[in-house]
Amino acid sequence: MICSASCRLSRNIGRRDIILRAMSTLEQSKKNAAYEAVDNHIKSGYVVGIGSGSTVIYAVERLAQRVLNENLNVRCVPTSFQARELIIKYKLNLTDLDIDYKLDVCIDGADEVDESLNLIKGGGGCLLQEKIVASCADELIIIADHTKNSSQLGDQYRKGIPIEVVPMAYVPVKNRLESLYGGKIELRLAKMKAGPVVTDNGNFILDWKEFDQNLNWNEVSTKISSIPGVVEIGLFVQMAKKAYFGMTDGTVKVQE
CATH class of the missing domain: 3.40.50.1360 (Rossmann fold)
Structure with missing residues (x-):
């Protein structure tokens, strides 16, 4: 059975209404x-x-x-x-x-x-x-x-743990973090301009993804904060x- 244009339009409107209700x-x-x-x-x-x-x-x-x-x-x-x-x-x-x-x-x-x-x-x-x-x-x-x-950090939020870094240090910090804890670390890029996101403090942000969820977060936060070039970590x-x-x-x- 071939769906007419009006049928497809009706389905699209239905999906949109579901999305709008969920957002509301x-x-x-x-x-x-x-x-x-x-x-x-x-x-x-x-x-x-x-x-x-x-x-x-x-x-x-x-x-x-x-x-x-x-x-x-x-x-x-x-x-x-x-x-x-x-x-x-x-x-x-x-x-x-x-x-x-x-x-x-x-x-x-x-x-x-x-x-x-x-x-x-x-x-x-x-x-x-x-x-x-x-x-x-x-x-x-x-x-x-x-x-x-969530039960554990990383269960639902997949955009990563943010780490604010001094711009000149983002590559050394990225390499150090990957060697310490593994996972995937990306420089956060801006949406509406070419280049990285720059914080209110003039720094860059690294997002640490695919991390081990069973880490001791107190120890991790202390360790990462001690790396030269790290300004702050988004672990509270x-x-x-x-x-x-x-x-x-x-x-x-x-x-x-």
């Missing part, structure tokens, strides 16, 4: 996780670290609502240019670590979270500033959708206090 559900799950975390962990008088990524947009949205409705007094430290622009857009009080070097809480996303609350972060290239801000906070609270919740080991995952059924799973 995913965005709602991000929003649910972000709203619950902001409601549970931010009080008036707090200095708050604002992370980066698509889920954090909902956290800032909710925080702005609470500032307006509850007359909440908070100051916000951004982890990236994107976070700074969000703080300004929602007319929240912008500060920085020069002024507020001790934070009450940092709300941030993650590319993957394992069962021990170890994180892969840096898919958006902001790992250095994210780790600095998180390290200054009493609590690091992670918000994400259910696809970021034993830093997060709690993670909120928006689920497909509208509930929020809390891991701690």
